[in-house]
Amino acid sequence: MLSPLTTGIYTGLGAVGAVGLAWGGCAYAALWPGSQVFGPTMTAPRKPGELALTFDDGPNPAWTPRLLDLLASYDARATFFLIGSRAKVETRLVRRIVEGGHLIGNHTWSHPNLALTAAGRVREELKRTQEILEQTAGVPVRFFRPPFGARRPAVLKIARELGLTTVLWNAMTSDWKEPSAARIAGRISQTIDGLERRGLAANIVLHDGNHLERRGNRGPSVDAAGRLLARYKDSHRFVTVDAWEPAVRQPLAGGSH
Ligand SMILES: [Zn+2]
Numbered sequence: 001m002l003s004p005l006t007t008g009i010y011t012g013l014g015a016v017g018a019v020g021l022a023w024g025g026c027a028y029a030a031l032w033p034g035s036q037v038f039g040p041t042m043t044a045p046r047k048p049g050e051l052a053l054t055f056d057d058g059p060n061p062a063w064t065p066r067l068l069d070l071l072a073s074y075d076a077r078a079t080f081f082l083i084g085s086r087a088k089v090e091t092r093l094v095r096r097i098v099e100g101g102h103l104i105g106n107h108t109w110s111h112p113n114l115a116l117t118a119a120g121r122v123r124e125e126l127k128r129t130q131e132i133l134e135q136t137a138g139v140p141v142r143f144f145r146p147p148f149g150a151r152r153p154a155v156l157k158i159a160r161e162l163g164l165t166t167v168l169w170n171a172m173t174s175d176w177k178e179p180s181a182a183r184i185a186g187r188i189s190q191t192i193d194g195l196e197r198r199g200l201a202a203n204i205v206l207h208d209g210n211h212l213e214r215r216g217n218r219g220p221s222v223d224a225a226g227r228l229l230a231r232y233k234d235s236h237r238f239v240t241v242d243a244w245e246p247a248v249r250q251p252l253a254g255g256s257h
Contacts (some may be wrong), residue, residue: 003048017049019075042143042165043158043203045244050201051236052077052244053194053225054146054169056107057209058096059090061219062220063218066207068100074229076238080144081167083211091136105143106164111211123158127257130162143167143241147211165252167241170195171204180224188228203241204228 044052053071058064058080071078079205080097087094099103108114108125117125126144133141144164146155151166159166173187184206192202206225210216227239 002209014175024115041151041168041242042244043168043170044133044195044201046199047201047244048196048199049236050239050243051228051232052201052203053228053243054081054105054167054203054205055079055208055221055225055240056205057086057111057207057211058082060209060215060218061090061093062215063222064090065195066095067208067218067222068090068096068102070222070226070229071102072100074233074238076229076233077103077169077240078102078238079103079105079240079242080208081105081123082133083107083111083209084109084125084132086130087129087136094133094136096137103143103242104133104137104139104141105131105145105167105241106141107145108147110145113148113150114146115152117155118153119158120157121149124163126158126162126164130164135207138242142245146215146248155221165245167203169203169205170200171202175205175221175224176207180206181220181227184220185225185227185231188224189231192228194231194246201239201244 053076055067059082072169080102082094084106096103096207106126106129109128110125112121112125114125119251130141142163142165144159149168156166169190171191173184175184178184188204190203195202206221208218208221210218
């Protein structure tokens with residue numbers, strides 16, 4: 001039987017009938033973070049007071065180290081969804097993320113739109129990233145976030161077969177193109193406070209990396225993270241997304257699997 005917590009995070013295929021699979025339904029299902037039409041994904045549980053800061057598209061040698069210093073200054077842990085091809089050339093930075101107590105997840109090798117990618121290549125994107133992250137960091141990688149939130153049933157099935165839980169989000173703004181940290185933090189705070197009123201935790205996406213540019217400027221996003229940490233440090237708990245996953249974590253035997 002599912003616990004109330006589990007049913008809060010995961011919703012099964014029950015939405016199929018309500019949404020329908022007309023063309024518009026497919027676009028909704030493939031891109032909208034809350035959509036469960038294509039199978040269960042994790043967003044956030046009914047745990048008001050918990051915030052998961054998640055950072056996508058790194059590691060970024062210009063900005064991830066500053067972000068790690070910032071998180072350490074608040075003694076806060078975050079989740080980093082890393083691009084495999086970047087992780088391959090930033091191995092020390094990947095290890096530094098893990099040594100800081102943060103959780104790393106799989107964000108594909110080359111950041112394609114997986115809703116438009118052939119199944120064989122989807123598998124390759126995930127598997128290759130899984131291998132480089134686990135070999136580099138020496139920890140199991142159990143979480144996956146699809147680039148752009150784009151997915152379809154085959155993608156979720158492949159992720160499951162590789163032992164990955166697909167994680168989406170419920171708090172986001174266009175931080176990748178917004179130059180004002182105050183506006184990024186302000187919009188996300190509004191979302192957090194709205195979720196709180198509905199009894200939900202917040203799964204917040206920011207970007208410390210740029211999938212098009214290895215050292216892309218992420219000053220506003222990192223600054224916004226600092227504003228959120230300052231605003232919520234006394235009233236909320238910053239968690240990594242594995243805190244919302246009931247599965248038991250096992251250390252890796254022999255470095256990778
Ligand atoms: Zn991304």
